[in-house]
Amino acid sequence: MSSEITPKAKPVKSTGLHVGDPAPGVKKVDPILIADGVKRTFGGLTAVDVEHVEIPRNAITALIGPNGAGKTTFFNLLTGFDKPDTGDWSFEGRSLAHIPAYRVARMGLIRTFQLTKSLGLLSVMENMKLGAKDQTGENIFRGLIPSLWRKQDREIEDKALDLLKRFKLDAKKDDYAASLSGGQRKLLEMARALMSDPTLVMLDEPMAGVNPALTQSLLDHILDLKAQGMTVLFVEHDMHMVRHIADWVIVMAEGRVVAEGDPHEVMQDQAVIDAYLGAHHDTDLGSTDTGHVEAIKELIDDEQ
């Protein structure tokens, strides 16, 4: 996927987002989302344990980390799809703790899912229309009287058509979403999220399963979101993409934030390299020194 990326124009990176040295939990000049002490355990496993993190406004922030680092769980917690054991987090200064998912979305924090949740037996256009908020016709009684919602629905349709054109899905608007390819579903899901004019868009692995031919247009769309004044937070594995479009990178490992910073600098960070490649030990497990192996075993026994 990564090597095919040939940017049309070098994206304009936002800088000066943080206050002081970049370190896990660093203060931002203008944070849109702040999480404090968010912790989630499953049985004996700690999935997320984030002490403090701030997401800068009107920037593209990438949340990266190896498999099982707790990125998606953290996403779920932030958007009300899961409940943390402890912690507090706020969006534009309003606390989100105990707010159900649908209300989080109404506040302007819209997310997508790692495995696309396109509504297969609805047409592409219906999928899009569903994304619009404050629809008069979504009330059961007003829905009965078309004259009350027809005009608004037409406006929504125009807007949806506009977005579909941008995402090159307009030719498919009357098809069932189920008939789209994996990549097109990702596009649809992103386009649908935009229907509600969100302030913060959270994308969970927007590139996963996307045909390489589509990755460029996806990237452009994400950059476009920032250009339109939105804030983007995304989880991604593709490092090329992260370096290419992200203004800020937050690295998670074992549920914690281990590093934050500018994408190019973060990649040099020892903690990040360790998170990805495994901790850099002085000892070599492949060494022939059996005494050494014994030492590690003792260490392990001590820990128990």
Added chain:
Amino acid sequence: MEPTRTVPTRSRGRWLILLGILISALTLSGIAASPAVADEGGTDDPAAEEEYEYFFTGNVQFEGEALEGVLITVEGNGFDAETETDADGRWTIGVPEKAEYEVTLDQDTLPEGVVVLEGQDTVTAEFGLTKRKAVNFFLGEGQRVTVNYFDQVVQRVVSGLNFGLLLALAAIGLSLIFGTTGLSNFAHAELITFGALMVLTFGVNLAWPLWLAIIVALVLSAALGWTLDAALWKPLRRRGVGLIQLMIVSIGLSLALRYTYQFFYGGSTSQLPGATLPSDIRFGAVALSWVDLVSMGVSIVVLLAVAFFLLRTRIGKATRAVSDNAPLASASGIDVDRVIRIVWVLGALLAGLAGILWAYFRPGVSWDMGFQILLLVFAAVTLGGLGTAFGALVGSLIVGLFVEVSTLWLPSDMKYVGALVILIVVLLFRPQGILGRRERIG
């Protein structure tokens, strides 16, 4: 069809009752599903009734002795009439049309120490092909008024345990099937009925010795489970039919099987040999019949055997493994389809046994007897936690005890309702059931 009995009266109390029914219907309770009716075709020569063409008749006896002066009433279709038994214990009431009536035996007119079997003092009776319908009441020895409250509680608890144990037999099978395949099997009711019907066929109709009839019934039950999986469920699993579709298929199967039973066995209730033995074995305040004792004994032994199977044998452990994680079981070299086949055979066998015991507990064998307790079995499984075999056992005992003990303060015909209400309440507070765990792995 004029209701002659009930004249509209605008009393405040009635209105409150009405409101109570409408609003808190869920917290109230009702009658046991169709009570047993003994249909023996034609009984010995009844006194002719000139007035009406159709008539009910019966003979009230206790331990071979005719009971005289017992009040019998017939109600229904806007008609009601009553009569008393004659010196031979016989009674006859004519009715104007061929329809469904309720026949009630007034317990207060029975001699001291004799009672009608629990909840069966009123019987819904319908005419078959003849114009004469025999209605029998099953009498037993009992102390209706004289038993003190504590003794009643003890008696109910023992009875509840008995009922709970037989429910558990059915519930564990249902739970195992759910655990290994994800199917909520509504046709489990028909597996229950099947066992009892087979004993009826071989033990009564063909008059084989009871022990042999029971063995044959159990073998056939197991064979039915095998056949259902081989002919229906396995092919559907192969097709990748979704779980909700499978559940609806099981409803269709339930309907088809149930009415097939009715087709062949008719709508009446029959008794298995020894079903009406007196409760003459006393343990302190508790009076039991031999059948009760054997039933409880068999339940306990079989449940222990099932527990042994699940906990100690290789296949049993594999069954639990498949319930836990079927792909991993397959990756361990377990043939998942074979385990599921075994579960179906075991589940059907246990259901068949539960059916036989249920036939003695009710007592009576009828085409829809399994369906009458299906919801209780579901309640037991859900209460214990969907898919956990031991949860099903615990849930069954709770349901069984609740159903029986609640008759102390609820009318006996409302006892099933209480258990279903409990189910709803438990789901409200602990949706995973009592023993269910929410485990997330990895």
Added chain:
Amino acid sequence: MDWGAIFGNAAVELISPTTAAYALAALGLAIHFGFTGLLNFGQAGFMLLGAYGYAIPALKLGWPWWACLLTSLLASVIFALILGIPTLRLRADYLAIVTIAAAEVLRLTFTTNEFAPVTGSANGLSEYQRDLLTLNPLPDGRYGFGPWVFSDRAWFFLILGWIVVILAALLTWLLMRSPWGRVIKGIREDEDAVRALGKNVYSYKMQSLILGGLFGTVAGIIFVMPRAVVPSYFQPTLTFFIYAILLLGGAATILGPILGSIVFWVLLSFFSGFIARAVEAGWLPFMTQVQAGQLRFILVGVAIMLIVVFMPQGILGNKKELAFVK
């Protein structure tokens, strides 16, 4: 063999109030199951509340028909709330078990002798239609043509029933093409996705449960109008029949439940009539008349199985949509 009678009876089912009632109840289930994905197995309970909610105030309190209707609807809403509050957050099969259990609780409650003065117990209630019949504009007598010759009273209930069905279908059609319907169908597909778009899924599911339940309630009234209210009508089997109709017609369609009900009853009547006559004529010596009557239930059961497996979209459903529910 009297083919005329067989076809005649089948033709009566084409427009009988019973067919209308089942169509309406199935339409309610279509809202629950076909459009929202809710597994309501307690439609019989909603119908029961309709029947008794109407009959009890009419008989015992002498209320006018509209007050009785309102009582039914109110009872139905309360019932839906009691069912929905604990279960709509849980997995789909919990709703199934709870609804079937609750419907049984209702049936048993209305059967018990305990409340016989109010409910009429197992014998039920009759002659509660008087107030409604005063609205009957049709002149006394029997009229019609062909096999459709009924009394004025039967015509009145028949016409009333079908008017209600048509209104309900219209209402459903309006709703399902509205943004509300879009949300409902979205929930059927993936409720998390809809939640992520800022819709209060729980509330929509509840609205759907109430609306479909109200359809069931009115269907219950239509069903009992030509007859007495007897609790034994409202067995779980009733719900299963309605499912058969729904699946036959097409679960996520508006005309499907209506067409399904007509096809179901006409075929069933034809089949039962044929078998009964065949038994009479001695063609089926191994079968009695009673058994011939039971054959229809077996047939329905087998039909449910076959439709689910081989024709999941039903008669009117879109084959491309196929999966009527996940």
Added chain:
Amino acid sequence: MTNSEPTASPVLEPTGDMVVEVRDVTAGYLPGVNILNSCSLTAREGELIGIIGPNGAGKSTLLKSIFGLVKVREGGIFLQGEEITNLKANKLVAKGVGFVPQTNNVFPSLSIQENLEMGVFQKPKDLKHRLEFVTEIFPDLKKRLGQRAGSLSGGERQMVAMSRALMMGPHVLLLDEPSAGLSPVRQDEAFLRVKEINRAGVTTIMVEQNARRCLQICDRGYVLDQGRDAYTGTGRDLLNDPKVIGLYLGTLGTDE
């Protein structure tokens, strides 16, 4: 068993008999989307093979396609010369292939002992001596055989999962990220166990994201990128290859 001598990571040309061969395999989950593109791999008798690569490169998919859990669309998989492409899991187990998934890798309601018994399901007679063998490698398990697996921590589960796969006395063991979700010390323990198992003569193919540790212990490594085997070489060589690090962190990109 070419590798019984305690020489770590012998930099030798593979010479043993070919055990597993993956030939130009293309596979994926969604129709039209291939995760693996013409990917190849070989493992010889007694080798410890590490598969590394960035997230999403198709490491787990490769392992699953060997074990028949992902449908192979093109190419073939061979076990000692015999084609095993798309064979069902329980057939593969019978042929001596063991698999340890990354998640959901224990039976939570079964005790540890029962979990292990499930591993030896096809050969119940071997239970006793396999149990001895496995508890020798994992002595911690010995004291806790009765404990319910659902109550174990991630590391302990991993241990149970590996033991379960070992119970069948596999000829080939496939491990999907044995270190995932473990603390660093636990990770080291897991790697040592893998090495130990391999030394006991089990040809092992493991997928890892902890590339450093993995390459330290394995004989040969494959680096996957976008569903292809991008590089292969001995563990040592790859460990010091800047290209590998670049692949992980995207520093090889064209946008610099």
